[in-house]
Amino acid sequence: MSMLILKAGLHDTFQDGGRKGWQHVGINVGGAMDLASMQVANIVVGNKPDEGVLEFTFPAPVIQFNQAALLVVGGADFEAKLNNAHLVGCKPFVVAAGTVLSFATWKQGAYAYLAVHGGYELDDWLASTSTHTKVKAGGFNGRRLLKGDVINFKRKAREVNTLRIFPWYADVRQFMQESDTIRCVTGIEWLWLNKSAQKDFCKIKFVVSKQSDRMGYRLLGKALLKSKNEELPSAAVNFGTVQLLPDGQLIILMADHQTTGGYPRIAHVASADRSRLAQRAIGASLYFSVVSHQEAEMYFMQQVTHIEQLAFSISFRLKDVISELYEQSDN
Amino acid sequence: MQTKPTFHPLGDQALLVSFGHEINLEINEAVYQLYATLLNDAEPCWTDLIPAYNSLTLLYDASTLFKKYGQSPYHFVKGYVATCLASLLPTETRSARSVDMPVCYHPEYGLDIVAYSKKCSISVRELIQLHTGIRYHVYMLGFLPGFAYMGTVDKRIAGPRLDKPRTAVPAGSVGIAANQTGIYPLQSPGGWNIIGRTPIQLFDISKEEPSYLQPGDSVRFYEISKSEFEEVSSLKSNKS
Structure with missing residues (x-):
């Protein structure tokens, strides 16, 4: 009931729904970059939506399974392969001892997820298993994965002889469609932008720069000019906060963002579009569209409802699979 | 209000x-x-x-x-x-402490102390006296786990951040930015002017309350020598 990292990827870390309730001491939330994909991956293998999963970028890891288990790959598409068989995302599969999962090439997106039924055995810090690399806590030894790491699964499956890929998959198209338009609401310092910069923000193309990571996506685009120049006392920022840097360029704060900041907050990405934004890889373009606060709230409710409906329909399909593969749970 | x-x-x-x-x-x-x-x-x-x-x-x-x-x-x-x-509650309940914080201001640890005192047009000695001369209030924690924003520093040693932030400020570094002073609990990128370093561990994940400093605390810095700093630091590393 474990997996072995044959080859580490560029940045493989375990992430869950985030470390909530500690921002008052400066501990950032972290958690999955693409929360919706993480939740869907968990749902497809019968977990609670916020169970810790493996998050990875490209180059992706090569992983060997030491025993049978029910798993799924979700999020970005790196052309997954199980031994030599092609694997479609969001499609559950059962591995046999010795099965190897690898990723052939980058196709789409930035962050992919590997979820296992029952979850991984991870370090818990402040009620979260998300890896905090700075503090070196949570996840697997508080760090990204290295070659030779063995990660245990919480639940033991009955042995199977052959690899099995299920014929069905979770259809996430209705709420995860790829688009380069990112909806946002205006921020407290929106009016610091002069009129033409406000127009530019809604019109021009931005490109995700190479200096982008789990902390923030730095954008390349025409410099936006301020009509106001004041020092801001540090205050809270959020996942999706669009900050205006002194040179007129933008940075969007992502999952590992610091808790407080002092740059003008000109906008915030709608919660419903955080996942879509997270999947805009380095070099991808994006446009902002400003929506009302109420619209943003509504889009998020729609996304939550879609995921809940998906969870409901999948739970029926999974029932037999899980009872066949896993011994009765103790609890 | x-x-x-x-x-x-x-x-x-x-x-x-x-x-x-x-x-x-x-x-x-x-x-x-x-x-x-x-x-x-x-x-x-x-x-x-x-x-x-x-x-x-x-x-x-x-x-x-x-x-x-x-x-x-x-x-x-x-x-x-x-x-x-x-119907606000009074904050009397919070246990604000008075903390004395040892700092070594030797240029080996106070990476910017020489350049920064020049920028402020005062001597290094005066800078240390001004920094240790008053008690600071912890206004908030933020930026990094356990990073306390303290203020306000004497006008004569208040100055802008570095033009180019460092990619790695060592843990324990004491810095000044505008009229604020603070301590980096962990190694991190940062743009504050580093004037010294404390051997005190400000963030400890094994503790129930991992942050040493809390909002409302009042902090006074006092100077320790390079050898005192190194002695305390080695004691700390022997323990763990």
Whole structure:
């Protein structure tokens, strides 16, 4: 009931729904970059939506399974392969001892997820298993994965002889469609932008720069000019906060963002579009569209409802699979 | 309180309560009064509370609130906070401590102390005297786990951040930025002027309260020599 990292990827870390309730001491939330994909991956293998999963970028890891288990790959598409068989995302599969999962090439997106039924055995810090690399806590030894790491699964499956890929998959198209338009609401310092910069923000193309990571996506685009120049006392920022840097360029704060900041907050990405934004890889373009606060709230409710409906329909399909593969749970 | 608090959304799942634009003890006290009042709440509607110099931000899970109350989550939280503001709890309950913090100002640890004192047109000795001369108030924690924003430093040693931030400021580094002083609890990129280093561990994940400094604490720095610093540091590393 474990997996072995044959080859580490560029940045493989375990992430869950985030470390909530500690921002008052400066501990950032972290958690999955693409929360919706993480939740869907968990749902497809019968977990609670916020169970810790493996998050990875490209180059992706090569992983060997030491025993049978029910798993799924979700999020970005790196052309997954199980031994030599092609694997479609969001499609559950059962591995046999010795099965190897690898990723052939980058196709789409930035962050992919590997979820296992029952979850991984991870370090818990402040009620979260998300890896905090700075503090070196949570996840697997508080760090990204290295070659030779063995990660245990919480639940033991009955042995199977052959690899099995299920014929069905979770259809996430209705709420995860790829688009380069990112909806946002205006921020407290929106009016610091002069009129033409406000127009530019809604019109021009931005490109995700190479200096982008789990902390923030730095954008390349025409410099936006301020009509106001004041020092801001540090205050809270959020996942999706669009900050205006002194040179007129933008940075969007992502999952590992610091808790407080002092740059003008000109906008915030709608919660419903955080996942879509997270999947805009380095070099991808994006446009902002400003929506009302109420619209943003509504889009998020729609996304939550879609995921809940998906969870409901999948739970029926999974029932037999899980009872066949896993011994009765103790609890 | 001089100004009436104002409400602002910080995205679609957070509310920021602003108490004004200035940095002063009175406004900061108002922030922590609301913080204490919200913490006392039996059924919290928030997932995170972030008190800062002159604002308090509530993060909430919009879907839970929507299912429970069926209205715009933002309007619900706004109404809720407005009620709390009408019956604030005093902050006397918080156990503000008086902390003495040893700092080695030797240029080997105070990476910018020579350049920075020149920028301030004073001697290194004067800079140390001014920095250790007064007690500082911990206004807030933020930026990094356990990073305490303290103020306010003497005008003569208040200056702008480095033009080019360092990619790695060592843990324990004591810095100045504008009229604030602070200590980096962990190694991190940063743009503050580094004038010294403390051997005290400011963030310890094995502790129930991992942050050594807390908002409301008052901190006074005192100078230790390079050999004292190294002695304490080696004791610390032997222990672990």
